[in-house]
Amino acid sequence: MYIGVDIGGTNIAVGLVDEEGKIIHKGGVPTGVGRPFEEIMKDIADLIKRVIEESDYKEEDVKAIGIGSPGLPDDEKGTIVFANNLHWHNVPVRAELEKYFDLPIRIENDGNTAGLAEAVAGACKGVENSITLTLGTGIGAGIVINGKPYSGTHSIGAELGHMIVQVDNGIPCTCGNSGCWERYASATALIREGKKAAQDNPDSLIYKSVDGDLDKITAKTVIDAAKEGDATALELFDKYVYYLAMGIITIINSFDPAIIAIGGGVAKAGDFLMDALKKKVAEHIFYKDVPYAQITRAVLGNDAGIIGAAMLGRL
């Protein structure tokens, strides 16, 4: 058995996970960002103990604790170097948790834990090289090479949302650069363009379906309108799929994984998105007659964070 801890900006989820990546029992608490670090870590320790207690297992059955965190963890030192949305800077996560548990404790970026989860127990099971993309506020990415999460030499890799896809006149990004992929292909990007298009086209279904209240526009609003055949939404959707495809082309031309799994809010559009995406990638692929990555939906949803964190203990 392994414990997986998924630290998010809003909630912390903890699960007891078996060798195959199956969640046996799980629980959650609010993160309460802004509280003292030690307080949050005590909540995590209490939650881990509760989750184990509520299961049929005991602490002795647990081989390791894995932690998935946003930002930049340093697994070697056992710290989280930066996690802006947790307001954490160089916090000793492992040392703090070792006050409560005598177990190996591993730390990874949450993009990479999601990727590892899909590789062990999800859409990328059975292949050596895979990449899981999460299309949400930004674009999260988890890279698995030779069955192991890959985040590079200084743990600053796998930030595929910050591949530069527009060097000239790129859209400014929260990271300080301009032209990052997530400014073009995240849910946020689709919403931003949806609002613009609705404002310019009050006749469009996007505008109508929110009764003109543009702040209500979500990725789903745009995609649903495109599914209905609304011209404004379709044009926008096509452009979005193009941006998504071009980033995936870069991933294929550089990493050439066996599978690219796509999760996050936007992926809920299902086959409507996936079919359009696969078609666009096929149009732009470098080697036309050679097999390349299968593009598929991620399957673990929110549980990926817990499962992937837990599976760190198996590596």
Added chain:
Amino acid sequence: MYIGVDIGGTNIAVGLVDEEGKIIHKGGVPTGVGRPFEEIMKDIADLIKRVIEESDYKEEDVKAIGIGSPGLPDDEKGTIVFANNLHWHNVPVRAELEKYFDLPIRIENDGNTAGLAEAVAGACKGVENSITLTLGTGIGAGIVINGKPYSGTHSIGAELGHMIVQVDNGIPCTCGNSGCWERYASATALIREGKKAAQDNPDSLIYKSVDGDLDKITAKTVIDAAKEGDATALELFDKYVYYLAMGIITIINSFDPAIIAIGGGVAKAGDFLMDALKKKVAEHIFYKDVPYAQITRAVLGNDAGIIGAAMLGRL
């Protein structure tokens, strides 16, 4: 001892290479593109025999033959699937060479052999993860992860020259896509922009140094003019360095290698280029206070092809 074969569009180079990646003896023959495949392979076999004969070693001392080829080799099948500038399509390189030698024969893309050479015996010696870029007609790339060449699941990875860096209104690329990195940051790109700038600015040193014969403009023409402080050349050079830096930022944000080594004709500009490049990368790097890849010049030059091919036999 290992034999390394570097197949190029113009010449074929063969070297006898020791365990540490040092060339003991080497030789070359013209490729003679367009001749029957078997004829070219016989020339390679003859050259291998000659190079061994001219050294103090014997065929029994050779443990393996490694072949670096442009295009898309399939090491598993022992074939080269595509090599457009050799006019090769699904040629059985290993089977053909086995007519002459009873030795293990490995095949890799020449970008990856150059990367492996720098990793074993050059600028990237001693680190696990490195990327070698060759700025020439296009941008060649060799990725080494955990000490081994990485070209992905279907051997179509490591084409970093074809990362999409301009999704909107990108410059058309020879690969069929638009906006590929090598259209912005190869020697070809610098020459193209140099010609344009010279035509528009007959007062510039670029124009003067070729006496208005624009076809004589090389990457060196532009860089030398920039070194002299010519305003037109400097503007162009700054832009070129920016494009180069932004691709490198994408490489850091995705692969996060320990070292990025830069070779090819443009790299001969030396510190003038490297200092400007490092400064630009530092300005645009994602995590400002965290160590990231050292950017340095590749050191093996044309020998990288032979050395890296030979080192395939050591893997």
